[in-house]
Amino acid sequence: MLHHAGADISEPMLFGLGQGIDFQYWDAPGPGRGTPMLTGRIGPALLSRNACSALGVDLRESRASDPEAARAAAAELLEGGHVVGVSVDIFYLDYFSSRSHFASHYIALYGLDGSFAHVVDTDQQGGAQTLPEDSLRRARDSGEGFLPSPNLQLYVERLPRRLTDDLDAVLREQIWSAVRSTAQRMVGDRGQRSGLGALRRAATEIADWKDVPDELVAGVGRFWRFAGTGGANFRRLYREFLTEARRRSGDATLDEAVDDFADVERQWDKAIELLMSYPAAVDRHGRLADVEARLTAIADAERSAFERLLTVATKRVGEPA
Template identity: 70%
Template sequence: MATFQPQHGEHCETTTLRNMLHQAGADLSEAMLFGLGQGIDFQYWDAPDPGRAAPMLTGRIEPARLSRNACSALGVELHALRAPDAETAHTAAADLLRSGHVVGVSVDIFHLDYFTSRSHFAAHYIALYGLDDTHAHVVDTGQQGGARTLPVASLRQARASDEGFMPSPHLYLYVEQVPERLATDPDAVLREQIWHAVRTTAERMTEDRGPRYGIPALRRAASEAAGWHDTLASPQETVPGVGRFWRFAGTGGANFRTLYRAFLQEAARLCDDGELNFFAAEFSDVERQWDEAIELLTAYPGADGRRQLQSVAARLEAIADAEQALFEGLLVPAAKRAGDPA
């Protein structure tokens, strides 16, 4: 695609969405898309084999929901479709590329030849911008090298996989041309939407959605982490793996706190609102606490690790307290400033 310019990012879905929107005419930051997409959360997913693996603990809302939220806020039409088979999916992507779209595709990282991970994880997104008989050209996260080229066979396998976390075989996304005002005066559009997105996010993060979502899920993870030394079959392997996941995986809990802080900082500049700067600074402290929890997990000593896991649990409880206070605090100005979005 001759006119395509890769847009870099740190998280897979927001990187993919950023590339789709940029090609369609809207130049927006990854952090702004994450904030408008109301992407921050904490979710607890039971391990398929309890005792042998830790639960999947993610720091964001469900895949594709973020893109739907952000596009709705921006007035952009998002198409999310699922082809019935590999050949139909390939043909649909090729047709969209020829018409000038960048295509977001859901993939299993196990089959991407540039990934070092040998685990199945199917809730990953990449932006497809070029395709020929032998190779596909995609944009992945900065950690994976940004713009990459891989064999078409590898892409087909990755798209077709029904293994791993949250598989969506042959799912693909694309956006229509963006509204003229978003292309010519994006700051005005963003200012109209920022506080609404903050309010909706804060309302969700402060309500009780049960033990799998939000602050209650984080507290559940804290209570269980204290006992992982005794409840996991191989804690010396599994516990540091949780820390590496939180540090390096796009779905990990810590990464999205960094993105949300960056969103609040950008929002404060656009809205000329010092109160948002205050909450962005508070999120910096939350990031620090997440980093401390990760250090404790990755340095887990195995046989003598009970006390260390108790420290992890205490840190996660402190994070839950801090995040609850932050979102309760954000809800107060958001409720005053957020009228119905234009």
């Protein structure tokens, strides 16, 4: 949406300014699912709100009362030259290989022609896609799956002139504030549903998954790796954000943070490999203990990395108001 409006900002930079990194523990959403939903970021709409707030962009959100009203509202915005972000359930997207309901997914809608909808999804899903309008209608209207937001849509108003005239300066000004807010949140005690407390809870509970079917255990690893929701993917994005922040700001104190998150990313990849290969493990109890130890070590490493970032960021921009 921002690129269409004229701001060429990278995904890692938006992720960092949006304070997107986290760990969240959600109880199993329904019968038949033996494992909780474990995600490595904040909510997608919240990420968009944070990023737009940092950039001074007016992000508009609305939720229609029914599919017909949602279609009419989107068509009006498209006619006005906007790209529209829409919340969807991936189960109803024709081009998605997954046959699971997952409603916390967003795509960019850039065209409706009466029969087909033209959208942009992630690179993993092929980027630009065309699907029947009826499929998009059902995907938008779904109340099933994880965190559904039926008929929710987002769009950005005209960008502040400074964002197109002096983008680099705007980004440099906002980097340390976003880092400080993120680090402060990540080192804070938010119980066992969010943050590092949730990661430690997940580590402890995974060690007791001996009665969980093999494929469900391996499925958590596959979900983390391939669905884009797990720790390694978002730690990579945060490392890339810090790398770009280092380049734009010229601040060498970010070098240590880049190294910290490269190590964290490698540890997450190892934990994912342990989970994905679980069905083939000779000692399954020992394998779960290994996963527990790895995730606990990750929680320790992330706390240390964010504590160091918070110290430096506070020196750069001061204590939060």
